[in-house]
Amino acid sequence: MRFxxxxxxxxxxxxxxxxxxxxxxxxxxxxxxxxxxxxxLVQGYRDQMMDYWAKQGENKIQIDYYLWGSxxxxxxELYTYCQSLDEYIDGVTPSASIWGGNIQxxxxxxxxxxxxxxxxxxxxxxxxxxxxxRDLSYIDVKNANRVCVLGDYAREKxxxxxxxxxxxxxxxxxxxxxxGVYKPLYGEDGGANGDEWMHQYYDGAxxxxxxxxxxxxxxxxxxxxxxxxxDKESTTKAISYLGNWFSGRxxxxxxxxxxxxxxxxxDSTNEETRMxxxxxxxxxxxxxxxxxxxxxxxxLVTVKERTREIxxxxxxxxxxxxxxxxxxxxxxxxxxxxxxxxxxxxxLGTVILGKVLFNMTLYPSMGIGLGAAGVSVLIGIxxxxxxxxxxxxxxxxxxxxxx
Amino acid sequence: xxxxxxxxxxxxxxxxxxxxxxxxxxxTLQIDRREFVAIIGASGSGKSTLMNVIGCLDIPTYxxxxxxxxxxxxxxxxxxxRIRNRxxxxxxxGFNLIEDLTALENVELPLIYRGTRPSERRDLAExxxxxxxxxxxxxxxxxxxxxxxxxxxxxxxxxxxKPPLILADEPTGNLDSRTSADVMALLRELHSSGSxxxxxxxDDGIAASAERVVRIKDGQIVSDSAAAGEATS
Numbered sequence: 001m002r003f004x005x006x007x008x009x010x011x012x013x014x015x016x017x018x019x020x021x022x023x024x025x026x027x028x029x030x031x032x033x034x035x036x037x038x039x040x041l042v043q044g045y046r047d048q049m050m051d052y053w054a055k056q057g058e059n060k061i062q063i064d065y066y067l068w069g070s071x072x073x074x075x076x077e078l079y080t081y082c083q084s085l086d087e088y089i090d091g092v093t094p095s096a097s098i099w100g101g102n103i104q105x106x107x108x109x110x111x112x113x114x115x116x117x118x119x120x121x122x123x124x125x126x127x128x129x130x131x132x133x134r135d136l137s138y139i140d141v142k143n144a145n146r147v148c149v150l151g152d153y154a155r156e157k158x159x160x161x162x163x164x165x166x167x168x169x170x171x172x173x174x175x176x177x178x179x180g181v182y183k184p185l186y187g188e189d190g191g192a193n194g195d196e197w198m199h200q201y202y203d204g205a206x207x208x209x210x211x212x213x214x215x216x217x218x219x220x221x222x223x224x225x226x227x228x229x230x231d232k233e234s235t236t237k238a239i240s241y242l243g244n245w246f247s248g249r250x251x252x253x254x255x256x257x258x259x260x261x262x263x264x265x266x267d268s269t270n271e272e273t274r275m276x277x278x279x280x281x282x283x284x285x286x287x288x289x290x291x292x293x294x295x296x297x298x299x300l301v302t303v304k305e306r307t308r309e310i311x312x313x314x315x316x317x318x319x320x321x322x323x324x325x326x327x328x329x330x331x332x333x334x335x336x337x338x339x340x341x342x343x344x345x346x347x348l349g350t351v352i353l354g355k356v357l358f359n360m361t362l363y364p365s366m367g368i369g370l371g372a373a374g375v376s377v378l379i380g381i382x383x384x385x386x387x388x389x390x391x392x393x394x395x396x397x398x399x400x401x402x403x
Numbered sequence: 404x405x406x407x408x409x410x411x412x413x414x415x416x417x418x419x420x421x422x423x424x425x426x427x428x429x430x431t432l433q434i435d436r437r438e439f440v441a442i443i444g445a446s447g448s449g450k451s452t453l454m455n456v457i458g459c460l461d462i463p464t465y466x467x468x469x470x471x472x473x474x475x476x477x478x479x480x481x482x483x484x485r486i487r488n489r490x491x492x493x494x495x496x497g498f499n500l501i502e503d504l505t506a507l508e509n510v511e512l513p514l515i516y517r518g519t520r521p522s523e524r525r526d527l528a529e530x531x532x533x534x535x536x537x538x539x540x541x542x543x544x545x546x547x548x549x550x551x552x553x554x555x556x557x558x559x560x561x562x563x564x565k566p567p568l569i570l571a572d573e574p575t576g577n578l579d580s581r582t583s584a585d586v587m588a589l590l591r592e593l594h595s596s597g598s599x600x601x602x603x604x605x606d607d608g609i610a611a612s613a614e615r616v617v618r619i620k621d622g623q624i625v626s627d628s629a630a631a632g633e634a635t636s
Binding site for chain 2: 009012013016017308309311312313314315316317318319320322393395396397398400
């Protein structure tokens with residue numbers, strides 16, 4: 001009962017001094033919110049990158065090369081060599097696209113289409129999964145058949161609910177038959193996984209056998225390949241084999257080549273975000289510390305102000321522990337409410353800033369938020385109670401005199 | 404046995420230094436139950452220090468003080484709080500109300516610290532406010548009241564817990580003569596209803612209300628009407 005009474009007294013003191021109470025909480029609110037927002041943004045950025053790489057597929061090797069001023073192409077030779085590495089790889093495909101212009105089907109149209117040149121292993125290498133119809137086949141590639149497989153966005157734009165399989169579309173004036181449709185690689189909801197641009201670009205794909213470039217773009221050379229390796233170890237092996245293969249053919253004088261895997265990026269992204277987290281977490285920690293010092297300061301000033309009140313309370317019979325209890329409850333309530341508001345502001349700030357800055361839906365990391373709130377509450381309680389413990393130890397007459 | 408028994412009490416500040424001040428310099432004083440005593444002295448005479456010692460707000464440097472047979476100078480902080488809460492009702496010159504609380508809450512405060520049940524506490528507080536004529540203003544804050552009303556709230560606070568001893572330190576010091584008269588009337592009423600009342604003042608006119616006048620100067624008692632009365636009889 002006396003405890004409830006102390007609560008009532010503490011709440012009265014808080015509500016009677018709204019300005020001071022708000023300032024006390026402000027330190028905690030800013031500190032906690034800063035920690036949550038900074039750490040969550042870094043975490044969200046990392047998750048987004050990881051998601052991107054996961055979508056791109058792990059153990060994927062990207063090959064880029066170019067030969068200066070030479071008409072000689074390594075295209076067929078490289079493709080054959082890659083296929084010979086079948087011990088390590090699941091598939092290989094050229095990675096190149098042609099601008100297809102506007103493609104129409106009836107009244108529906110797909111603007112600025114990208115025609116992707118692929119092998120029969122294109123879907124393995126790109127992470128596409130067939131939704132209906134069939135994929136490109138070895139025969140399609142060998143015979144340069146005028147067939148295509150549509151990404152989900154391209155299907156939606158050109159056919160909507162109509163079944164596209166078996167229908168024809170015109171690509172640069174040439175008639176192609178749709179043989180299949182891929183499932184969407186990027187969600188279309190624009191949510192965490194669904195960057196709208198990514199959806200339009202990747203799922204807007206129209207994949208044709210790379211051999212039909214003879215018809216669509218005869219002068220084009222294919223300077224990029226994607227190899228899908230079996231696992232992490234195979235990725236490393238395949239990269240080293242491909243490097244050796246290139247070093248015998250391309251030197252700094254006649255061109256360049258680059259063989260790399262997404263694994264490298266995943267590792268460096270992890271390392272990068274870890275550093276960012278430490279640095280930004282440190283900055284946020286300083287914000288929290290400054291907030292804590294603010295609380296200390298206000299609490300100390302408060303007790304000095306309220307020494308007389310403590311004197312009155314002692315004069316009419318308050319025991320020391322009752323007074324300390326009152327101040328403890330008062331500072332705990334302020335700190336807790338401040339911590340809670342800080343968490344709310346931090347969560348809201350994370351979501352809003354994630355949208356505004358990165359156009360991502362971020363989720364606040366609550367573990368770190370609770371930690372920050374815990375620390376600030378502890379500071380608030382300690383420095384709220386310590387001066388009260390001192391003031392309540394005075395003789396009432398000294399406390400009454402002290403203003 | 405006297406209610407208050409003070410024997411050879413000293414209160415010395417900065418003892419042994421050049422700036423040594425003897426606020427109380429060997430005071431011996433007995434006060435019985437149901438007495439109405441005025442302690443009178445000029446500013447700096449030590450009368451307030453004496454009142455602080457009597458009210459257990461301050462501990463004497465030397466000497467003995469027993470209140471109702473209990474030795475005060477040997478008590479812990481905890482025991483002193485209990486004595487202040489149960490045995491003594493304070494009325495200060497500066498009222499010493501808590502600004503953030505209403506009149507009723509201020510009056511309830513000593514009862515809260517005593518641990519009285521809420522319903523009983525409220526009844527006692529309301530009765531006390533009614534007695535001082537402020538029943539209809541119980542939900543006002545001190546800031547919204549005149550000096551006389553604030554002092555009456557303080558008196559209500561002092562008498563709500565029905566302590567045997569009422570200590571009033573210059574209770575009319577901040578009040579005009581008409582409200583002073585009201586306050587004095589209340590103190591006389593408290594005395595006639597059975598309380599021991601000790602009044603600290605510098606004003607002979609106010610002191611005249613009391614049955615017994617103790618005069619203090621430079622930390623020593625220079626005259627006591629009770630002793631004088633005994634001497635002449």
